[in-house]
Amino acid sequence: MSSAYTRPLARLIERLQRLPGVGPKSAQRLALHLLKQPDQEIHALAEALLEAKQKVGQCQVCYHLSAEPVCDICANLERDNQTICVVTDSRDVIALEKTREYRGKYHVLGGVISPMDGIGPEQLTINALVKRVGATQSKEVILALSPTIEGETTILYLGRLLQPLTRVTRIAFGLPVGGDLEYADELTLAKALEGRREL
Amino acid sequence: MSSAYTRPLARLIERLQRLPGVGPKSAQRLALHLLKQPDQEIHALAEALLEAKQKVGQCQVCYHLSAEPVCDICANLERDNQTICVVTDSRDVIALEKTREYRGKYHVLGGVISPMDGIGPEQLTINALVKRVGATQSKEVILALSPTIEGETTILYLGRLLQPLTRVTRIAFGLPVGGDLEYADELTLAKALEGRREL
Numbered sequence: 552m553s554s555a556y557t558r559p560l561a562r563l564i565e566r567l568q569r570l571p572g573v574g575p576k577s578a579q580r581l582a583l584h585l586l587k588q589p590d591q592e593i594h595a596l597a598e599a600l601l602e603a604k605q606k607v608g609q610c611q612v613c614y615h616l617s618a619e620p621v622c623d624i625c626a627n628l629e630r631d632n633q634t635i636c637v638v639t640d641s642r643d644v645i646a647l648e649k650t651r652e653y654r655g656k657y658h659v660l661g662g663v664i665s666p667m668d669g670i671g672p673e674q675l676t677i678n679a680l681v682k683r684v685g686a687t688q689s690k691e692v693i694l695a696l697s698p699t700i701e702g703e704t705t706i707l708y709l710g711r712l713l714q715p716l717t718r719v720t721r722i723a724f725g726l727p728v729g730g731d732l733e734y735a736d737e738l739t740l741a742k743a744l745e746g747r748r749e750l
Numbered sequence: 751m752s753s754a755y756t757r758p759l760a761r762l763i764e765r766l767q768r769l770p771g772v773g774p775k776s777a778q779r780l781a782l783h784l785l786k787q788p789d790q791e792i793h794a795l796a797e798a799l800l801e802a803k804q805k806v807g808q809c810q811v812c813y814h815l816s817a818e819p820v821c822d823i824c825a826n827l828e829r830d831n832q833t834i835c836v837v838t839d840s841r842d843v844i845a846l847e848k849t850r851e852y853r854g855k856y857h858v859l860g861g862v863i864s865p866m867d868g869i870g871p872e873q874l875t876i877n878a879l880v881k882r883v884g885a886t887q888s889k890e891v892i893l894a895l896s897p898t899i900e901g902e903t904t905i906l907y908l909g910r911l912l913q914p915l916t917r918v919t920r921i922a923f924g925l926p927v928g929g930d931l932e933y934a935d936e937l938t939l940a941k942a943l944e945g946r947r948e949l
Contacts (some may be wrong), residue, residue, distance in 0.1 A: 603785060640782070
């Protein structure tokens with residue numbers, strides 16, 4: 552397809568196609584859209600790309616993406632240092648922060664245990680988590696992992712590892728707010744039943 | 751949302767969100783994916799962006815996107831110079847080239863006549879087309895525009911303008927190959943009926 556386009560354009564389309572969720576058609580659409588933008592827009596995008604890649608690393612404490620050695624959340628003295636919420640990746644931190652409900656710290660695992668993909672506990676930041684729980688004398692570790700097979704495996708593993716050191720909880724699963732019972736899948740309904748509470 | 755991300759990352763997300771079809775969630779996903787790529791991938795993408803923007807302009811003859819003053823198709827002496835296929839934009843050229851059926855030249859209008867959007871004949875490359883048809887003594891101008899209201903208006907307009915100069919045709923509309931009659935919309939079916947041919 553790209554052969555019919557002039558070389559520099561074909562190259563851009565080929566590059567855009569490597570992005571997740573971008574097929575040949577959308578790569579084409581994106582490239583033609585970009586060509587129509589003013590020079591400064593394109594330079595700003597290219598710069599944002601290079602700058603983010605160059606400056607953004609991981610927080611030394613919680614492994615959240617950060618441009619500083621220690622991220623804003625870890626550096627915030629007003630947040631509860633003895634509650635650690637364990638998540639799969641940085642996206643989950645952002646999702647939880649948006650609720651404005653949580654005032655503790657985070658720990659980003661960098662994935663979940665998945666032997667099929669060759670991801671064992673050593674590939675994750677689990678050692679650092681255990682050290683951190685000990686060093687900060689954590690009062691609670693909240694496991695906020697998705698209820699997939701790999702998530703559950705990781706929750707079991709972390710529970711066994713951390714329960715001797717602190718209180719370990721996991722977030723609730725059930726019907727989403729505004730969700731219709733009729734359309735919920737069986738697993739969610741089972742979880743919702745299992746997690747029922749007194750009125 | 752982006753406030754919770756470290757600044758350079760928030761800036762990248764914000765930039766990606768300006769792309770067509772990229773919402774806040776996909777911008778986030780793209781940005782986090784990009785951060786995980788090796789440095790050289792990111793540099794290659796940024797370079798492809800800047801190079802395409804800098805080098806790609808329009809062919810002086812047909813207005814197809816081109817890095818040279820005259821595009822490969824117009825410069826190809828083996829192609830029929832007296833047949834011009836008129837299309838809305840460069841994407842249509844690529845789509846038609848992929849059929850490997852057409853051996854004439856193209857003319858990219860840059861849009862269709864749409865008074866609602868303030869696009870009249872002057873905003874398109876229609877003057878250049880008329881001059882070109884005269885200069886090359888065209889034998890046929892094929893109008894390959896979509897059968898939308900704006901497309902039909904443009905076809906009518908071009909027909910009236912070009913019929914005194916040359917033969918003007920339009921591409922056929924009907925059931926797509928492999929398409930199921932049951933699922934075709936009424937307009938397509940009407941066009942298919944209207945365009946029926948002897949067996």
